Amino acid sequence: MAENDDGNALRDLAKALAKVEEMLQFLPDGAAKNLVSKIGTLRGLLLEQRPPAFVLVGRRGAGKSSLVNALFGHKVANVGHVRGQTGRGTWYEHTAEAGTLHLLDTRGLQEGSAPVEADYPDAKGASHRDAITSVAVELKKRAPDAVVFVVRAQDVDSAIDADLTGIEEVMGAIERAHKFRPPIVGVLTHCDLFEPKRTRLHLPKEEAEEALHEKLSYVNEAEGVLERKLKSRGLLAQHVIGVRGVSAYLSFDKNGNVRDDERWNIDALCTLLYAHMPNAGRGMFVRLSQVRGLQDDLAQTLTQATAAVCAAIAAMPIPVADVVPITSLQVSLVVSIAWIAGRRIEKKAALEMLASLGVNVGAGFLLREGARALVKYVFPGGGAAISGAVAFAGTLAIGAAARAYYLRGESLERAKEIYENSEKEASPPAPPPASPPSPPKEEP
Ligand SMILES: Nc1nc2c(ncn2[C@@H]2O[C@H](COP(=O)(O)OP(=O)(O)OP(=O)(O)O)[C@@H](O)[C@H]2O)c(=O)[nH]1
Ligand SMILES: [Mg+2]
Incomplete structure (x- = not known):
């Protein structure tokens, strides 16, 4: 997947992973260790990939x-x-x-x-x-x-x-x-x-x-x-x-x-x-052999790893999320799953796919910070963990929808349903209605 159109998504991923690695120090030891292994999985499967x-x-x-x-x-x-x-x-x-x-x-x-x-x-x-x-x-x-x-x-x-x-x-x-x-x-x-x-x-x-x-x-x-x-x-x-x-x-x-x-x-x-087989050879092997079970296995592995990294980003102090947009990781997940399926899609197509699932991507880049701040406002103290869980569930849901759409060839409507159900299942209980919070303030 290293060349051409999807190269951008991979470049974004490489940047994002490097940034997250810099921020590992903000995490407790156990969490950092888990994250290092998930980052290793993404690096091996996507960034270091080569023909088998x-x-x-x-x-x-x-x-x-x-x-x-x-x-x-x-x-x-x-x-x-x-x-x-x-x-x-x-x-x-x-x-x-x-x-x-x-x-x-x-x-x-x-x-x-x-x-x-x-x-x-x-x-x-x-x-x-x-x-x-x-x-x-x-x-x-x-x-x-x-x-x-x-x-x-x-x-x-x-x-x-x-x-x-x-x-x-x-x-x-x-x-x-x-x-x-x-x-x-x-x-x-x-x-x-x-x-x-x-x-x-x-x-x-x-x-x-x-x-x-x-x-x-x-x-x-x-x-x-x-x-x-x-x-x-x-x-x-x-x-x-x-x-x-x-x-x-x-x-x-x-x-x-x-x-x-x-x-x-x-x-x-x-x-x-x-x-x-080492991770580096797996992506292309699965792509060219087109064995459904293996495609699904690999897509799930990528989804889990991406979700863990997204959750960690969301749980990190606010400025980190500014430099590592969660959406770019989710885009690279969609691009990768489409690639495993034998397709070749651009970042733009992945963004469109996300948008049609109802993921707030266009505005997401701008609003994401606001939404996160909002969660933190509603749950002072517990906010960071909750926004991590939301990012985790959201990414799992995106992975599930992308698998349905690209690997199983289901319709976009069906993929959307899967996205909505999966997100609901994995999300923590909805927060009680709160008085509308004031819009997030610009950090000085
Ligand atoms: N029925 C049947 N025929 C096969 C099978 N695998 C290969 N063949 C046939 O066996 C013959 C030889 O196959 P190749 O794939 O050329 O064998 P090879 O090992 O590459 O041979 P060299 O390149 O000469 O070393 C061909 O006629 C194939 O169609 C199989 O599983 N079943
Ligand atoms: Mg031969």
């Missing part, structure tokens, strides 16, 4: 390129039907409208074993050493978020020792370059081809329960086999976060449009990768 990066290990035809396409939901990588398609040893940048993914295809690593060597005519003459050296050079350029081992489900029983050794070498190279070992995920492609072959995993409701059950039992079995094999290597065991059987099958016509979509369980794979 994965290392792919897998033999020719295992389905690596198909998996990449399956993740994006359209054609970004060439899929081979006859000959080997993917060159080895460099980071590929796959970009679609939704975002960018960095992939390092390491094919050639396994050529220690003779039958596999025949699979890599392009690597002829190059030794296994050369292959690992070139991969190590690439790994120095970029730290991967995960190592993804792609295996054809029907091959899981075959000799994959050379592949496992390849993964160990990749892990070693990452450790030397970046001083950490990333998670390892096993992916079994071609699960759709298990018996009964005609039973469609991607259309479970239309299939006989028994047949489906049988097919899923083979998937389970294969997952268990691969997991045991990965964990049989001491150097890998503790980094293996799971194995998922999938179907990555997508067929494209000549124009690159999806002709058949037989993907299955890709969401589960995405969920696993997401759970173990």
